[in-house]
Amino acid sequence: MRASVAIFLSSPLKLLIEDDCRIDRGVRLLSGNTASLILKKGVRIGLYSVFNGGDSITVGRKSLVSGFVYLQTSMHNYMGKGSIQSQGYAHKPIVLGDDVWIGTHAVLFPGVILGDGCIVGSGSVVNKSFKAFTVVVGSPAKLLKSREF
Amino acid sequence: MRASVAIFLSSPLKLLIEDDCRIDRGVRLLSGNTASLILKKGVRIGLYSVFNGGDSITVGRKSLVSGFVYLQTSMHNYMGKGSIQSQGYAHKPIVLGDDVWIGTHAVLFPGVILGDGCIVGSGSVVNKSFKAFTVVVGSPAKLLKSREF
Amino acid sequence: MRASVAIFLSSPLKLLIEDDCRIDRGVRLLSGNTASLILKKGVRIGLYSVFNGGDSITVGRKSLVSGFVYLQTSMHNYMGKGSIQSQGYAHKPIVLGDDVWIGTHAVLFPGVILGDGCIVGSGSVVNKSFKAFTVVVGSPAKLLKSREF
Numbered sequence: 305m306r307a308s309v310a311i312f313l314s315s316p317l318k319l320l321i322e323d324d325c326r327i328d329r330g331v332r333l334l335s336g337n338t339a340s341l342i343l344k345k346g347v348r349i350g351l352y353s354v355f356n357g358g359d360s361i362t363v364g365r366k367s368l369v370s371g372f373v374y375l376q377t378s379m380h381n382y383m384g385k386g387s388i389q390s391q392g393y394a395h396k397p398i399v400l401g402d403d404v405w406i407g408t409h410a411v412l413f414p415g416v417i418l419g420d421g422c423i424v425g426s427g428s429v430v431n432k433s434f435k436a437f438t439v440v441v442g443s444p445a446k447l448l449k450s451r452e453f
Numbered sequence: 454m455r456a457s458v459a460i461f462l463s464s465p466l467k468l469l470i471e472d473d474c475r476i477d478r479g480v481r482l483l484s485g486n487t488a489s490l491i492l493k494k495g496v497r498i499g500l501y502s503v504f505n506g507g508d509s510i511t512v513g514r515k516s517l518v519s520g521f522v523y524l525q526t527s528m529h530n531y532m533g534k535g536s537i538q539s540q541g542y543a544h545k546p547i548v549l550g551d552d553v554w555i556g557t558h559a560v561l562f563p564g565v566i567l568g569d570g571c572i573v574g575s576g577s578v579v580n581k582s583f584k585a586f587t588v589v590v591g592s593p594a595k596l597l598k599s600r601e602f
Numbered sequence: 603m604r605a606s607v608a609i610f611l612s613s614p615l616k617l618l619i620e621d622d623c624r625i626d627r628g629v630r631l632l633s634g635n636t637a638s639l640i641l642k643k644g645v646r647i648g649l650y651s652v653f654n655g656g657d658s659i660t661v662g663r664k665s666l667v668s669g670f671v672y673l674q675t676s677m678h679n680y681m682g683k684g685s686i687q688s689q690g691y692a693h694k695p696i697v698l699g700d701d702v703w704i705g706t707h708a709v710l711f712p713g714v715i716l717g718d719g720c721i722v723g724s725g726s727v728v729n730k731s732f733k734a735f736t737v738v739v740g741s742p743a744k745l746l747k748s749r750e751f
Contacts, residue, residue, distance in 0.1 A: 310478070329608070330479070330628070332500065346687065351630065352501065352650065354520060354557075366687045368678065371652060372521060372670060374557045374575070380517065382572060384602055385586070387552050389495065389515045403685050408652075408672045408709055409725075411557055411575040423680060426672070426709040427558075427727045427741050429576045437683070442741060443576050443591060453682055459627070479628070481649065501650065503669060503706075521670060523706045523724070529666065531721060534735070534751055536701050538644065538664045560706055560724040576707075578725045592725050592740060 309333070313341075322347075328371065333357070339377070339397075349373075350408065359395035359414065364402035370426070374411045401436060421451060458482070462490075471496075477520070482506070488526070488546075498522075499557065508544035508563065513551035519575070523560045550585060570600060607631070611639075620645075626669070631655070637675070637695075647671075648706065657693035657712065662700035668724070672709045699734060719749060 309327050312334040313319055319335060322345040327333075331349050335341040335357040342362045343349075350371030355361050358378030363369070378395035380388045396415035400406070404418050407426035418424070419436030429443035437451040460482045462468055467489040468482070474492050476482075477500040484490040484506040491511045492498075499520035504510050507527030512518070527544035529537045545564035549555070553567050556575035567573070568585030578592035586600040607625050610632040611617055617633060618640045625631075626649040633639040633655040640660045641647075648669035653659050656676030661667070676693035678686045694713035698704070702716050705724035716722070717734025727741035735749040 329630075332478075348687070351652065352521075354500065366685045368686060371672065372558075372650075374520065376557065376575075380554060382554070382570075382600060385570065387515045388517060388554050388570075388572075389497070389552070403687070405678060405680070405686050408674065409558060409576070409670075409707060413575075421680075421683065421686075423686075425727070425741075426674075426711075427576060427707070427725060429574070443574075451680060481627075501670075503649065521707075523669065525706065525724075529703060531703070531719075531749060534719065536664045537666060537703050537719070537721075538646070538701070558707060558725070562724075576725060578723070592723075 312336075322365075325349075328353075331355075335361075337395075339395075344402070358393055360397040361399075362397070363400045364404060364420065366402060367400050367404040367406075369400075369406045370408040370410075372409045373406050376412060377414050379414055423451070461485075474498075477502075480504075484510075486544075488544075493551070507542055509546040510548075511546070512549045513553060513569065515551060516549050516553040516555075518549075518555045519557040519559070521558045522555050525561060526563050528563055572600070610634075620663075623647075626651075629653075633659075635693075637693075642700070656691055658695040659697075660695070661698045662702060662718065664700060665698050665702040665704075667704045668706040668708075670707045671704050674710060675712050677712055721749070 310332045318340045320342045325347045327349045328351040330352040332354045339357045339360045344365040346366040349369045353373040355375045378393040381391040399417045401420035404422045406424045409427045411429045413431040417433040421437040423439045425441030428445040430445040439448045441448045458480045467484045469491045471494040474496045476498045479501040481503045488506045488509045493514040495515040498518045502522040504524045527542040530540040548566045550569035552570045555573045558576045560578045562580040566582040570586040572588045574590030577594040579594040588597045590597045608630045616638045620643040623645045625647045628650040630652045637655045637658045642663040644664040647667045651671040653673045676691040679689040697715045699718035701719045704722045707725045709727045711729040715731040719735040721737045723739030726743040728743040737746045739746045
């Protein structure tokens with residue numbers, strides 16, 4: 305883990321980083337409320353990526369998160385004409401399976417669940433869940449193909 | 454304001470940050486030429502966002518700018534076959550109304566004016582102006598819906 | 603070159619930065635394996651951009667690379683159901699001609715060759731090569747227009 309990684313926790317019991325994880329420069333891991341943040345064995349996180357954990361985030365074994373990736377487990381509510389700031393957040397957990405690969409600049413929304421071996425293209429905005437061994441791209445992300453074996 | 458925020462001004466009179474603003478890690482606020490940079494009361498700016506002020510930028514009250522957002526008030530000219538670097542810039546101000554919310558990784562072009570309560574989706578590239586209380590997404594950004602009340 | 607620029611080389615002979623180059627805050631220049639990294643005279647690189655050189659990167663004279671740009675010369679292989687991490691990389695060089703302009707948040711894939719004077723729009727994902735004096739945008743990047751003279 306590089307020196308400039310920033311970790312913000314509302315409780316130290318909420319973070320689990322298993323062995324052989326590598327976290328690059330400038331990454332922010334944030335876990336608020338009652339959320340937990342779990343990085344399983346062998347996870348890699350690229351430079352400046354943000355795990356914004358107003359809700360829980362789980363990243364499966366050997367998953368690869370590139371640089372400038374933004375995992376967003378909470379979103380502002382925006383009902384009515386009142387200030388968005390005063391409306392609080394809607395939040396849902398994000399779960400990445402094992403061996404998932406997230407390309408650079410991708411953004412994941414609250415509630416996204418990606419199955420094992422799922423690949424997200426660079427710059428994608430992922431606002432729904434996808435099954436194992438799929439390749440998804442675009443904004444909003446759509447199925448490009450299933451991985452073949 | 455966090456320690457790594459970088460502010461570059463060609464004159465100290467050109468920056469106005471009202472009270473209750475929060476500016477996160479690695480943000481760059483730049484105001485060149487005769488431009489001014491105004492952040493009204495209660496503005497939030499997320500990590501690593503860039504306010505590239507070759508022209509003026511105004512952000513209205515309680516507006517929310519997420520991380521990795523790039524406000525670009527100037528663009529290189531690219532006429533003829535001569536070097537782009539030697540052609541100078543075209544610049545126009547950017548104006549965000551009150552209670553605007555800009556999603557992560559969004560880019561705003563020179564001259565963009567967003568009305569009060571406007572929401573820009575993550576990863577959008579905004580090259581024109583939008584009315585109050587609209588939600589816009591994509592590259593280039595298009596109207597997704599009007600906020601309902 | 604600003605203080606926070608990070609340069610990682612597997613051999614010091616592989617980096618050539620000609621005169622009058624400017625490299626902004628937080629940039630990462632990485633050259634691994636037998637790759638070389640060449641920045642010709644007058645190149646500008648914006649803040650936090652990443653030159654991920656598992657293969658060679660050449661940037662022509664006076665080319666402009668904006669902030670948060672990611673040049674990706676290698677990609678994980680993802681054959682079969684085995685771990686992506688264990689499959690190594692496919693890599694190809696990236697070559698930018700003279701006077702190229704890459705917009706903020708753009709991502710370039712391995713093997714991309716851009717001719718002189720080519721312009722890549724903000725947030726584009728470029729997965730193929732384009733000819734000189736073209737303007738390309740989108741994900742994946744497509745021809746928007748040819749520059750007129």
